[in-house]
Amino acid sequence: MCSRAASEIPFDRIQNVDIAQNVFQRALGIAEVRLETAGGGETEARLRYVSRPEATRIQEIVSERKRGEAERDPEEPDDALFELDSGELAVLGLTSANFNLFGLVVLLFVVLGTPVAAEQVSPRLAVLLFLGPALAAVALVVLWVLSGIQAVLRYYAFRLVRHEDELRYQRGLFQQYNGTIPLSKIQTLMIRENVIARAVGYGNLAIETAGYGPGQGNDDIESAIPIAKQARLFDLARTIEDFGEISFNRPPKRARIRYVGRYTIFVAVLVAALGGIHLQTGVLSDWYLGVVLWLLVPPAAHLKWVNLGYYCDENYVITRSGFWTRQTTVVPYYRVQTVSVSQTVFQRRRRLGTLVVDTASSGGFWGGNGIALDIDIEEASRLHETIHNRFQLSVRERRAGNLRSPQPGD
Template sequence: MGLLVGFVTGLPQLFFPIVAVIFGSGSRNRPELIPLVIFAVLLVSLFFRWLVWLRTHYHIGDDDIRIERGIISRTTRSIPYDRIQDVSIEQKPLARLIGLGEVKFETGGGEGEDAKLSFVSVEEATRLRETIRARKAEAVPAIGVSNETAETESLPVFAMQLQRLLTLGVYSFSLVIFAILGGLAQQFDFLLPGDVWDVRRWIGMAEENGVDIRQIDRTVQIGGAVAALAALVGIGVATGIVRTVVRDYGFRLDRTAKGFRRRRGLLTLTDVVMPVARVQAAVIETGPIRVRSGWHALKFVSLAQESKEEGDHMVAPLATLDEIRPIMAVAGIDPPAADTLFRRGPLRWWSVGIILLAATMTAATATIMAFTDLPFLQAGWMLIVPLIFLPVIWLQWRHSGWLVDDRQLCARENWWNRRLTIAPQVRVQSAKISQGPIARLFGLVTLHFGIAGGTLRFVALRPDEARTIRDQVMAAVAPVDFSEINRRG
């Protein structure tokens, strides 16, 4: 059944090979052969998938799990239990319908999952995860332990109902659908009638139907522009809602004996267990619009990365601070109080961008005026651009800063996508002070903290201040046995 699921889900990848075979074999001139060509390509693909399935084995040993695969060149991957950071189960739509899933093993190597088993039954996937967790705890589970038995101690920590899911979708405004349609139109423009990108062609078609764009009333033009803008906003909101519902439907975060268990997904169901000991830092995100309603998002920076694109584990996509605090408390992280004063660098550091932008626009204006006959009023409009960004720079400065207490490091940044990173000092693995040529002119430095799975930095510090903070953090980190920390959970 897993072979069938893999074959069906891989059909879109066969589109271009089928087209290439049809054109290369000359079958396009003999339409009656096209179905035979398509069937032959599908049969060859199924045959090779069968060979791969036949030559793929996995073995659960006393100290590691081994995965062997390969048709001509055989490879064996051995993953010790104490190196496995995370075991997640993912069920895509067809696999979910049949009762199969993919098991992903992650060791925190920074490149997504290190090994994957596709496909096994949900019962086998759950057994693998529980076996690995038990072996890591140096205890062998009893045979026949079910998923329900293993998770009976779980307590619900956070869940999202449909109403909150729709609210998150509205905040997740996205125009990605236009990028997808534009990419498809460029890839398959040969299938479209005429040149869809030729504006003059569309104007000509309108004039052929008795519509002269130049004679359209100004009110109608403004109304059309407003209607187009409203349609654009509507499509963006609808796209955000659809993407959010598909990804986060049924979002549920449970507290288990080992840490957190997160399940979500409408079409593709993911089941991820995040041990508390693997949490390196917490990230609270919000925005100028979202924060007015009290909404925030909480992510955990973990040793195990969820995917190549997303290194943070989302544990609360849309929650209030009162809902976030208990989740962070389980991980041993405390958010700063609302009235806490963050320290921030001088405003002149943020003004460097405006100065460089103004210099660039001035040079561009002078170049245009030197090589064209445009007057200053027509070419000098670009000088207004730096003035537009002045409020943005001020807002960026207002919403940046850092905070150091006896136990934690806090750094906040950005005005639009506001991000507050909180990391216990004992999780810091390195500290680096950097100073570029422009920062040297201002006598400022940047303090970078290395955290497994993420980064944290303090911007625009005085050198003596940065050294003091670095020495304080290193004094707290030096006695810590990281191998013992990472072995827990």
């Protein structure tokens, strides 16, 4: 009431038009329309009290105007790519564990679960934290259940369709959401499989666009497919980017030896810390039993190594990494921004390096860059040159194709 602002947004700057409805808005038949621009995922404008049919019409108009075409009949059917059924929704709930929070909970109860540390916090809390392992297990189960409930509510009735040159999705039980993903803005595809989902053959497909993770802002990336069988995920990914069969190259075995050394140092530091606590306080008389953790070092090093890989073909560079959440990243050459090779002091000792293929994505915690970790340094240099040359070639081919293509209005 005290101030009024007016803004003008060119159609070609609008990257996404998203529609959100909570329970009360659905009851009133209204929705909120969010106009997102390419400037880093900022919401440029919000239309908060729009009727649901009008919100759909606005989304359709912007989509057509961006292509310079006549308005399309919103009732015309789209090409359905994926619908989440009840069985997949149940699997999503069971496999949506947040391993980052799990690690924090375990660390909290391991550190504070010792009598000395607990007493420093609070005498009353000491009694509870003395049961640290049991409470940590309960907390992990509670977090697992809460993560599953959140995922089910978030992706209830999920549906993905192809609409002309963009993808459109809808999801949500209490907070319904309709969003768009322009195909022309897609930078990378990421197939993610956490350890639980991978054990039963499932994963999810995420899409990152230039400067924007649709529906979630800068700090996250939207799941194009929240859960599906691994083979189906790759088939769906190929409907977006036409890459072929993947045959990953693993890093050399000396990288695995490096991981054994790294984890051994970690165990040694931990045992030394426990021994220091014993000397200072007299507690933890069995501190030396911490060396038993070294038995986990060889399998941990192998699991890290076996889940690393890279692959290049004529049009794409594809990388894979991660054990707790394994991520396969597909980067088209024409989306590459920079290619770099780096070496740490420890990598130089074993003639290893890390290749990073950077795109114009929004980054965030997960990031959308392709990373080939701990590969042979000579191989990294060769890949650097190959990716650079194929990027230049793909850009020239696309420019030539655009010049030959008829333009609107011709």
